[in-house]
Amino acid sequence: MTQETHTATPSTPAAAWQRLREGNARFVAGESLHPNQDASRRQALADRQNPFAVIFGCSDSRLAAEIIFDLGLGDAFVIRTAGQVIDDAVLGSLEYAVANLGTPLIMVLGHDSCGAVSAAHSVTGSGQMPRGFQRDLIERIMPSVLDTQRQGHQDVNSAVVEHTRQTASRLIEQSRVIADAVSNGDVAVVGVFYHLADGQAELVHGHGTWLPGR
Template identity: 55%
Template structure:
């Protein structure tokens, strides 16, 4: 994918998934990670996707999706919780950098989700601003409970869906881009053991229906 080429949302998603397949199979190409790419991107950036993921140290986006410099506009918070700064960063990626794809990346064994479940079931509080993270994850856990979901995997998937809905519902910029067909959103569930990224939900990607 060259800088001059502007991919469609579907094309961008296929590139991302292909990179993850290479990572899973231990056949990475490490594209755009050399001195030539460094020089090419020094004057400016043109990433093909916004990657909004959990801050977990095991979710290094460019490694998981076998990409390089200038490919991904990465935003990360614990439990991929979204406040104004996150929404503004994603809108910047979509409206200023013209990224045709936004990905929400959650994962199994998520500490933020586990802490929220513990806080709700055992009433164990947390100090400092970690409490704010738990409060932002709480609606997802409560929604999962209301739907009868009890496993960690199902609750994390519900949190991914909830985050995708929140982004689209709160950001008119993003919603308008999806409506116009210029941008799509995908929620992915990452498995730490095998490195695979599974589709949970999508917006604006008709060729990729929800698989969970």
């Protein structure tokens, strides 16, 4: 497939979401264009960046954001932690993208069979917490797992969807910078559930004056 270069950077939440949807559709169909990955793009970005999306996703090796959304250099500001768990560094990074880079879309990206959420799910049955800093991850994921179980859902993937939704909401609850940008209509926050087998990125949640079509 011939490489394509996207010259017009999306400047609104709707346009950014549309670009990501189109890229994921190409990836699912096996027709990725690998845009913005050539030498001229690299040179053009040497002194500046203007990403149109922040993708905050799980660290899972199968969840490479630039690949599954068919993106290139400078397109996405990517932050990853196991189980897309929020901490102060994550919030600061997100605020930087919104306040300093003017990025119009924040995506929280979870996926099926997530190891971190599975571990939290197992703890509810065994009561045995892992050692070390993994314990902190489990504690931050546990509210989503317990809420899902109270709703009558015992499977891990339901917990992943709930955790993705709650994480998207927490970004706005915990960051005044993000909350103000969403309130002003400059930024939207979406939660997306990625299906490992077929590569589909499914919208499961959204915050903002603009909400994307599914």
